[in-house]
Amino acid sequence: MENDLRHVAVIMDGNGRWAAKRGLERIEGHYKGVEAVRELIVSALDEKVEYLTIYAFSKENWGRDKKEVDGLMELFCKTISLEVPSLVEKGVRVRFLCDRNGLSESVKQSLDYCVEKTADCDKMTMLVALNYSGRAEIAEAVRNIAAAALRGEINPNDIDEKVVADNLLTASVPDPDLIIRTSGEERLSNFLLWQAAYSEFYFTDTLWPDFDGDSFRAAVAEFKKRKRRFGKTNQ
């Protein structure tokens, strides 16, 4: 039987190299990357994926040049607001995996606007990881659980995997079945550390702005062939 593909997560990498190859500024690669995201959404809807997660900006990305970071924040504000009508038309509900601390008021406003306007969409949920890091997410969950224990709301003996999962930003979202990373790098870069426990990985040398519908379908075809065992033996 074919593997079910409910949740695809994508580490969109290689925008800077795409731009450098063409003698362009790095930010131009990010703008081109937005077009690839539009195509990704259409391809994921075609595959009847329920959850699509994209890694847009890691906490570590604050360490880049101010010019690039400012350019990215401006791009997020513009794109998130501009795309709302098309997302609503396609039935895409948007949520953010996001630490709001450190984000500007204008970015926070565009996130809120997008979440509110797409709240009733029910064809697919898109989770945008923005100012996200997996370790920070887990640390925050631990803090929240410890505070609940101190208030006497939970007995430490009752803290199990479900309690931890329910305190992550992805609460109620199934774990990613497939994680795609572009640009030839083969690492997680602090993405969905807890949730990736049994994900299948697909790496491609294609740079993110060149990743199109065919690239997505190739990743899905490979995923369908994988033997997922979850620790058991083949039956």
Ligand code: IPE
């Ligand atoms: C990924 O592309 C997008 C973000 C991290 C925001 P990069 O900007 O990392 O591109 P490369 O890896 O430098 O080519």
Ligand code: IPE
């Ligand atoms: C991962 O890409 C983060 C995003 C795609 C947003 P990076 O380009 O930041 O990752 P590293 O630094 O190569 O690990």
Ligand code: MG
């Ligand atoms: Mg990169």
